[in-house]
Amino acid sequence: MQQKPYLKEYPNAEGFFGKFGGSFVPDAVKKAMDEINVAYDLIAQNSDFITELRKIRKHFQGRPTPIYFAHNLTKKYGGAGIYLKREDLNHTGAHKLNHCMGEALLAKFMGKKKLIAETGAGQHGVAIATAAAYFGLECEIHMGEVDIAKEHPNVIRMKILGAKVIPVSFGAKTLKEAVDSAFEAYLQDLDNSIYAIGSVVGPHPFPKMVRDFQAIIGVESREQFLEMTGELPDIVTACVGGGSNAMGIFSGFIDDCVELVGIEPLGLGSKLGQHAASLSYGSEGVMHGFNSIILKDSNGEPAPVYSVASGLDYPSVGPEHAYLNAIKRTKVATISDKEAIDAFFELSKNEGIIPAIESSHAVAYALKIAPELKGKKILVNLSGRGDKDIDFIVEKYGYGE
Numbered sequence: 155m156q157q158k159p160y161l162k163e164y165p166n167a168e169g170f171f172g173k174f175g176g177s178f179v180p181d182a183v184k185k186a187m188d189e190i191n192v193a194y195d196l197i198a199q200n201s202d203f204i205t206e207l208r209k210i211r212k213h214f215q216g217r218p219t220p221i222y223f224a225h226n227l228t229k230k231y232g233g234a235g236i237y238l239k240r241e242d243l244n245h246t247g248a249h250k251l252n253h254c255m256g257e258a259l260l261a262k263f264m265g266k267k268k269l270i271a272e273t274g275a276g277q278h279g280v281a282i283a284t285a286a287a288y289f290g291l292e293c294e295i296h297m298g299e300v301d302i303a304k305e306h307p308n309v310i311r312m313k314i315l316g317a318k319v320i321p322v323s324f325g326a327k328t329l330k331e332a333v334d335s336a337f338e339a340y341l342q343d344l345d346n347s348i349y350a351i352g353s354v355v356g357p358h359p360f361p362k363m364v365r366d367f368q369a370i371i372g373v374e375s376r377e378q379f380l381e382m383t384g385e386l387p388d389i390v391t392a393c394v395g396g397g398s399n400a401m402g403i404f405s406g407f408i409d410d411c412v413e414l415v416g417i418e419p420l421g422l423g424s425k426l427g428q429h430a431a432s433l434s435y436g437s438e439g440v441m442h443g444f445n446s447i448i449l450k451d452s453n454g455e456p457a458p459v460y461s462v463a464s465g466l467d468y469p470s471v472g473p474e475h476a477y478l479n480a481i482k483r484t485k486v487a488t489i490s491d492k493e494a495i496d497a498f499f500e501l502s503k504n505e506g507i508i509p510a511i512e513s514s515h516a517v518a519y520a521l522k523i524a525p526e527l528k529g530k531k532i533l534v535n536l537s538g539r540g541d542k543d544i545d546f547i548v549e550k551y552g553y554g555e
C-alpha cells in the first residue's frame with residue numbers, strides 16, 4: 155500500500171513513536187506478536203491480500219463512505235463549513251469493521267482458526283463477530299458480567315453472528331477484567347488464535363496495524379474533500395477513546411498543512427474519576443503492553459474513568475496520539491457529557507443523522523468553534539451511528555426539546 159512519508163517512518167521497527175509504544179509483554183506473547191508483525195509486513199506488500207481487502211471494503215462493508223456537507227448546521231451556526239465523513243454508514247454502523255476485517259484477513263493468511271477479543275460496550279465484539287462469520291473463523295468474546303447486563307442487544311447480536319460470549323465474573327466485571335480474561339485465553343492458545351485488539355493500542359504491531367487498516371478513512375476523505383471543494387479542510391477532528399477512528403482520518407492529512415484535533419471525553423468534570431481525558435490530564439506510563447499517557451490514581455495505578463460514551467472511557471490512549479500530541483502535530487480538546495448530548499440532538503434534528511454518542515463529542519467540538527471561523531472548513535469524522543444509544547439517551551435526557 156502506498157504510504158505518506160510520515161506513515162512510512164513511524165513507528166520504528168520496535169514499534170516506537172518517539173518514546174511511546176513498544177511492546178511490554180511476557181516472552182511468550184512477545185514471540186506471538188513478532189510472528190504477527192512479520193506476517194503483517196509480508197501481507198501488506200502482497201497483492202492478493204491488498205486485492206482481497208479492497209474487494210471486502212467495496213462489496214461487503216459498503217465503502218467508500220461519503221462525505222456530507224452539513225448545510226443546515228453550517229447555516230445555523232453561521233461560521234465555518236461543517237463536513238462529516240460518514241463512517242456511520244459503514245457496515246455494522248461504525249468505523250470498527252475497518253480494522254476488524256483487516257485483522258481477520260491477517261488471521262486467515264496466518265492459518266489461524268480463532269479470533270479472541272474483549273469487548274466493553276460490545277461494539278468491538280460485534281465487529282469481530284461479523285468478521286469471524288465472514289471468514290468462517292471461530293470467535294470468542296470476553297465480556298464483563300456488568301457489561302453483559304447493560305449491553306444486552308450487542309450480546310444478542312454477537313450470539314446471532316455465531317460468537318461465543320464468555321462472561322467475566324471477577325473484579326469489577328467490566329472492560330479491564332475482560333482484557334485480562336481474553337489475554338489469559340489467548341496465552342492458552344497462541345498457535346491457533348489471534349487476539350484481535352480493538353483500537354490503536356496494545357503491544358507492537360497493533361497500534362501500527364490498526365492505524366494502517368483505519369487509514370482508508372483518511373485516504374478516502376482527502377480525495378473526496380478535494381473533489382468536493384477543490385481544497386483541503388482547515389481542521390480535521392475526531393473523538394479519541396483508544397484513538398483508532400482519529401488515527402484513521404488524521405493519517406490522510408498528516409503530511410499536509412491541516413490542523414488535527416482529537417476530542418477527549420470530559421464526562422462530568424475535570425476531577426480524576428469524572429472523565430476519561432487521558433492526553434489532557436494524564437502522565438507517562440505502561441499499561442496493557444505499551445508506553446503511553448495514562449490517567450493514574452495516587453498510587454500510580456490506572457485510575458477509574460468515566461464518560462457517557464462507553465467507547466471512550468479508557469484510562470490510556472494509543473501511543474501514536476501520545477507522540478503526535480507531544481510534538482504538537484495534533485491538538486487535544488475536551489467535550490463534556492452535556493455538550494456531547496446537545497450535539498447528538500443538534501445533528502439529529504437539523505440534519506437527520508443520529509450519531510453515536512462517541513462521535514457526538516467531535517460534532518460538539520465543531521459546533522463550538524464554527525461560529526468564530528467564517529470562511530474555514532471543518533471535517534468531522536462521524537465514527538458511528540447512534541442506534542445503540544437511543545434507549546439510554548431518551549430515558550436519561552428525553553427527546554431533546
Ligand SMILES: *Cc1c(COP(=O)(O)O)cnc(C)c1O
Pocket residue numbers: 248249250277278352353354393394395396397398399400465466510512513537538539
Ligand atoms: C469504539 C468507538 C469509538 C472509540 O474508539 P477509537 O478507537 O477511539 O476510535 C468511537 N466511536 C465509535 C462509534 C465507537 O464504536
